Structures are given as structure tokens and as C-alpha cells.
Amino acid sequence: MKRTPEMKEIEQRMAPGAWSADGFLGDDPLGIERIQADRASMDRLGVSPEKLGEMLDRLWREGCARFGCPLDATEGVQIQVDEAKGSLACPFGHKGTYGKGLMQVTLDDKTLRFSPLSIHMIKEHGFFGGIGSPYRVAPEDIAALAERLSTCPRKPRGVPSPGCPPD
């Protein structure tokens, strides 16, 4: 698809060094047209970015309440949220800002990385990050996470570490 001036402007904001050190596009030749490719994956999987974004929002909130302590969400899924100082605007032009921070979700042997902005861009824009970018998470991996959380019971409470509250 021919890139419109609006798409070019968004890609400029997403470039490394523009609004974040490493940017949001990685080395993806598709740029923000990755949205269409990911949309096709979502359709194939039968899930919507909005629903996945809502799930990630919920995980972010649960993680924040533990001030950095890991949370065993279910079998094979651990979540750790580290909030940081500052906020970022949405490169697509949404008003308001999104807090900085990192949510690491361990799904079996994979680690998925999200920020409040990356969650917003998934939910509102269907943008999962360009291939090779720090916060790129493939739709298939998030769908697998959603599937695991919806089908597995909460992990039975084990012996908590002396610091962490029970999950």
C-alpha cells in the first residue's frame, strides 16, 4: 500500500531516537503496515486485539499492585511489572500519556515484554510492534497467553517467599 503522509508521520514518531531510544518499528520492512499482516493473523486465530489489550491491561494492573514482585498467574505463566518514571505519548496521536515501565510475562520458556504504551497500541490500533523492536510480541504468543489464562486454573498457592504477598 502507498504510504500516506499520515502514515509517514506516525513512522517518524516511531523511529529509533524519536520518541524512544530504540523505537517501535525494529527493522521491519512493512513499517506500520505490519498492522494489516497482524490483523490477518488475528482473524485466523479468531481473537481481537481489543480483547487481548483488555487482558493485558488487567495483567498490568495486577502486576502494578505488587510493586515489582513477580505474580504466578497460572501454571507456566509468571508476570512481573516494573513501573518507571515518566510517560510517553501515543505515536498514532491519541491524546494523553502512557506511563513508562516494563511488564515481563513468562509463558513457559518464552518471555513477552509489554509497556503501557505497547498495550495501548495493541488494544486501540492493532499494532503489535515492528519485527525486531523491543516490545514486539507476535499475536500468536498473546493469543496463546490468553488461551492459557482462560483454560488453566489459578496456580495453587505455594509457599510464598518471605517478602511477596500470596498470589
Added chain:
Amino acid sequence: MDGVLTSIAVVAGVGVVLAVLLEVAGSLLADYGDVSIDINSGSRKLEVPGGNKLLATLREEKIFIPSACGGRGSCGECRVRVMEGGGPLLPTETPLLTPEQRKNRVRISCQLKVRGDLQIEIPPELFLIKSWTVRLARKTRLNYDTVELRLELPEGETIEFKPGQYIQIKTARYGKVKEEVFRAYSVSSSSRDNRALEIIVRLVPNGIATTWVHDHLEEGARVEISGPYGEFYLRESQHEIFFIAGGSGLAPIKSILHQIQEENIDRKATFFFGALDLRDLFHVETMREFEKNISGFTYVPALSNPSEETQKSWKGEYGLVTEVVARRAAEGIKDGEAYLCGSPGMIDACVKSLTGMGMPEERIYYDKFV
């Protein structure tokens, strides 16, 4: 589906092109000449070239309006009241203002272009904000992801600030980063040391400013700063003080502790510092020194996710900082006063916990990492 996307993109594109053309034409063809800006009914009168955004115009005149996003029109913090001039509210301002603010003529200064004479109102304390080019005299690693910078003012210059306030620093271009950005950091040093400032910077993954500080900024470098800003400072009262912080939120608390020590402020105070593990703690010795020098002061570090190795030697508190506060200080909370600095999640949880234990919300002061 491609056809629909193309149509949307074309319509949006035409709109953007027209907006860009108008902006370019405006900047090339429109000559606004000099305009006057009257601030606070004659307190200051500026004669400035028209055509720039109000935030940038005021900054050129050394009047610094706080702005977290550096003028991108997203944070909505650079508010000023425009009593005359300025034209109608712009679509880019509307979502950032409450109905009450719109009624009170509040505008977003990074969006408002100075096209004619203006009468504006700003808080008078903003006149006290100054800018300097300072020298990075010392960069000290505090732990694996946190450094402390000592910034020395130019010869003969001093800064007056309230312990707890923050400054903004302007980063330089580096690597792929082609634009300078402004970022806020709380001062961690004593306000009596008015020839220099210390700030604490924790590395944020993928962060433009913190990557610059950690990986590119070297001792001896010149850095542009402005300040002081902020309403986070020790209130005069006799209430027992509860400081609660995590990470680089230690910075303003440390500055306030210097003040308590230097001014011999006689109030019982406890500092609860939340960390995951031992490796996240820093300035422990400094805090122990405060304990020796400030009567009635106690430092309580709490670990929420200690390693097995740490558990073999750690004799201090375990748990989320909110739980430790509840455990150690519940009886004093009701009549106390709290100063919080840390992540939004931590602040929200602390406010809920403290008010739940009976502390009135108006005695809880905080500096969120936003």
C-alpha cells in the same frame, strides 16, 4: 478490506497534507511581527516575535512553564490562563482540559500559537524558575541500574529551592536520537549546598533520557537545566512524619532529611523504603548517618522479593512497603503526615492503605513518577 483501508488512508492523508500545507504556508507567508504578552496584569510585559508556540516563546524569555512531554501536546501540564487574545480553543487542546478549566480560560501553551497580543496569567512562583548550563562534576553508580549526578552551577551562581522540589534537564543528541528532550528529576542534595545539585537517575529500558545519562553522559560534560519546580516539600506542622518511597523516589526524601538535620526539626520521622532485593538498595549508609544525627528518625528498608542468598543474611523487614508500614506504624498513622514518592501503583496503594488506617487524605503529599 484493502480498499476500505486505502480509502481511509487517502481521506486522512488529504487532511494531513492540507494541514501541513497550511502550517508551511503560515510559517512562510504569515508575518506576525512583534507582539506583546502581558503577564499577570503588568507583572511582566514582553515584546516578542509572533509565530511561535506560547510555551516556546515564554521559554525564550526565560519563563519556564512546567511540561512533562516537552511540548508534544500530550501531557496537558503546560497550562496558562489566557485572559485576552489567543483565539478559539484548538481541537488539540480540548481533550486535555476539563470543562472547569475551559470555562476559566485555561489554554495549553505548547499548542497555542502567538499570533497577536496576549494577556496571560501564570502562578507567580514560575518567575523564580531559572536556567543554567551546569557541569557534571561527579557521576556515582549507586547500584546496578541507578546513578547519582552532581551538577555544579557556573561560577558565582546559586540556586534556591525547597527540599523535595525537582529540576528539568535537557538531554543532548546522541546516536539515533536527533532531538533534545526535557526530563524532570527530583533534587536529592541539601538545599544549603546551593552551588550544586544532585539528582538520582534510574535506567529505564528504551528510555531516551536515562540511556543518555547512563551510557553517554560523562563527567565534565555541560548540561542545561532549569528549576526549581514542584509542590512536594515538607509542610510545617508537628505531625509525625511517614516517608514512603521506592527506587529513585528516595531522592526528594533524602533532600528533605538533609533539611530536617540541618534545621534541627524536632519531629518523629520514619522512612519506609521498598525494594525487591538487597541489590536494589542504595544510600543505606547515608540513611544510617541520618539515624545517628536526627533524633527520632528511623530508616526501615523492606525487601519484597529477596533471593535465597539474601534471606540467609537479611535481618530487616520483608514484604510490600504498604504491609510493612501497616505492621510497624499503624498506631501513629492516624495523627501522622505522609510524604510518598514512587511509582503510580505504589502511590495509589499507599494512599488507599494510609487513608484506610485513618490518615486524612489532605495530610498525604506525593510525587508520582509521571
